[in-house]
Amino acid sequence: MKRLTQYAQGGGCACKIPAADLESLLGNARMPFPRDPEAELVVGLESGDDAAVVRTQDGSVLISTADFFTPVVDDPYDWGRIAAANALSDVYAMGGRPMVALNLLCWPPDLLPYDLAAEVLRGGAEVAAQAGCHLAGGHSVVDAEPKYGLAVTGVADPGRLLRNDAGRPGLPLSLTKPLGLGVLNNRHKNTGEVFPHAVETMTRLNADASRQAVAAGIRCATDVTGFGLLGHLHKLARASGVTAVLHASAVPLLEGAAQAVKEGFVPGGSRRNLDWVAPHLDPGDVPEETLLLLADAQTSGGLLVAGEIPGAPVVGELVEHIGHTVVIRP
Incomplete structure (x- = not known):
């Protein structure tokens, strides 16, 4: 084959x-x-x-x-x-x-x-x-x-667009798909191992999440793809003139993703994402392996929504700009 x-x-x-x-x-x-x-x-x-x-x-x-x-x-x-x-x-x-x-x-x-x-x-x-x-x-x-x-x-609907520049202080941040697609896909490329749960995640449409966000009156969102969660969150916060506080322990991960990082299956794109965001990032005491997952280059990832929708974990919040676009907490 x-x-x-x-x-x-x-x-x-x-x-x-x-x-x-x-x-x-x-x-x-x-x-x-x-x-x-x-x-x-x-x-x-x-x-x-x-x-x-x-x-x-x-x-x-x-x-x-x-x-x-x-x-x-x-x-x-x-x-x-x-x-x-x-x-x-x-x-x-x-x-x-x-x-x-x-x-x-x-x-x-x-x-x-x-x-x-x-x-x-x-x-x-x-x-x-x-x-x-x-x-x-x-x-x-x-x-x-x-x-x-x-x-x-x-x-x-022109009055109900989701935009990445419409974030406001006080809004929670929700994520509709787990991270780790980049490292699992890289492991697949290098070993031939197949990860059906990753394929299911990538083929799942963001249609329901989008409809729920619009119905809830949410106006700020973006999808998480090649620039990773940190990259897209940085772009959202920069465009909105706010700081995003991200709680690393609240971010969902695909099964096997953390192990793939430990074993070195990190795509070059994920490392470049972290390097790009680093000047705008306060990483706190979060270890590099976690930062790489947060910067992991996703393919067909979920929506990052400034608001709450059913079934999506809240992973952080937007606050007044405090010097960095993204601040990470454990």
Whole structure:
């Protein structure tokens, strides 16, 4: 059997351009604004939110995002499901509902047969169908490395958007999925061990959590993916002008994740995440192994919500800015 993870340098969201490099790249790009736009840009690059949001001339609000990555698991069907769930998550993280998606596929036909690519597409289509989202075509190219994901368009109530810049002091922080996906996926890539509970977590849609947050009147959220909990929490706190206090012992972990860190299965992306956040972080007395899990690069992780929703543990709270964007307590 072809092991898909052996055909990629990185895996899943851990293959992202490092956060510090990406912010520098975008800062230097000097992208122009349209002179006569057809729609009003409500959420753009300013706060590094999960998706772009525009309001059209008739008042409708559209959410647009794209996400694709290299294989995170060896099973092509599961990879397709995970990649689709991850791409759809950006819409849910904005409080929206996905309407239509397009496949994004890069494939090395000289290395991997097209029947494996068909399984990837089948997995993506099944998750899109589960989400009630049309999957209507897309784009494919021959590439030296396999990659798959979706470009997704969704809709939202303009007065009930979830944004990463809407955090306020006094709000609790809730997390809807456990951490540890990066280290378990890295262990899978290096050993071939399969972790069904990690696959189940990555393929689970954030639809219910998003609906619950919107129904509860919550206005601040983001999803936890390639920059890890610490990275996305830093971005949320920075955009909102507050400090996030995170209680490390309250953060849920996947079974086997702590052991994987102890045995050295830490992706390079997770270490880069910690290095990026470190200047803005008060780690207290929390050990490095715990910090690495908190910075672990997640693929199709949960929502981080400034508020409380059913079934999601409270892992911290937002307070007035006190010098760091993130403060960790045991």
